[in-house]
Amino acid sequence: MNNEKNLSSLKFINNRTGTNSYKWDKNENIKYSFGIADMDIALSDNIIKSINKKIDTGLFGYEYISENYYDTFINWVRNRHNIEIKKDWITVVDGVITGIKIAVQSFTKEGDGVLILNPYYHSYVDAIKNNNRRLVTSNLIYKNNNYEFNTKFFEKIILKENVKLFILNNPHNPTGKVWSEKELREIYKICSKHSVLIISDEVFGDFVVPRNSFVSFSSVCGSNGLSIIATSPCKTFNISGLKISNFIIKNYNIRREFRNQKNKNMSERANCLSLAISETVYKHGEFWLNSVITNSLINKKVVMDFFKEKYPDIQIVNSSVIYWTWINLTALSITEDVLHNLFLKHSIEVSYGSTFGNLGDGFIRVNLMCSVDNIKVFLSAFDEILKSYRKLRGNINDN
């Protein structure tokens, strides 16, 4: 891969304020955001040109989901991850969290236990609680700067709380844990033993490096298994505002139930622009995505070198997902409120650990999908923040 050529083709938008962006416009004092998981990188001109062909027709009426849409998605998964899926298994839904809500409604009753791993992506909690299901959590174990799966506790809590559904995040947001085939098989075995349906949310699967180290849950569950795999072009190609996702369900009965529930809530038609744009990016977006990943690897190295040199007591959690980095600040003994205020003084936003449950306390998640210039702004602000915080603590300790 020619790195320089790749990177020169990327269009960074270093300031996205005033664009109604959830990431940038949450607070008018924010001038740099490293929070919510979308990218400050625009799609390439040739992709936009291809999308414009659809816009130029001026026709946005009701559309079928075309054979082409399915084919481009199936080819993407085959080429990128060597996984074979069949068209019949795919249900297109308006977003991953929407699909997870549909599954919660289809396969559990009010009051049933739905299990997630702590730390967790907070929208899972909404999907469970907004549907009056019980939130059940199993802790990941943080050890030697990695996160480990607690098999014994996982099985115990399934039995104790009579869990019906488990939402797995593969790879895991925010810790960056990439699940091994052995772990996934273990999870599948335990869940099958206790008739627990698994949803594997794989939206960050395209960001695992090297790419052949990503193991989709679809490779461990049998053709009739109790599992649903959720994926989408949205994170991969930075089109999250288009709200489109693909739910892959091999088991006929589960698929039928899921579609029935979907039809109770939503039109069977999908958004025609989301379909056209997704088809285009699956077909033409690979070079762009590889460039984005190269850039992000550079950003990650800049962050790691900075901490290694200046703050070796702060640990960057080991991970081969390169969308964000999960940083352990517990060595600083700084509260999240204090940290938040200090970052705000520098007009900077990051994702704070407590958003991801109590096991996120003391951590921050920093989005790497931006220019290296912006990453350097973050690091220099962080340096200033730590200097002033240490001075402040020194003063407190002196008094």
Ligand SMILES: Cc1ncc(COP(=O)(O)O)c(C=O)c1O
């Ligand atoms: C793990 C995970 N799943 C799903 C989503 C959201 O997906 P969607 O916007 O398609 O609902 C996010 C967004 O950050 C996420 O981090």
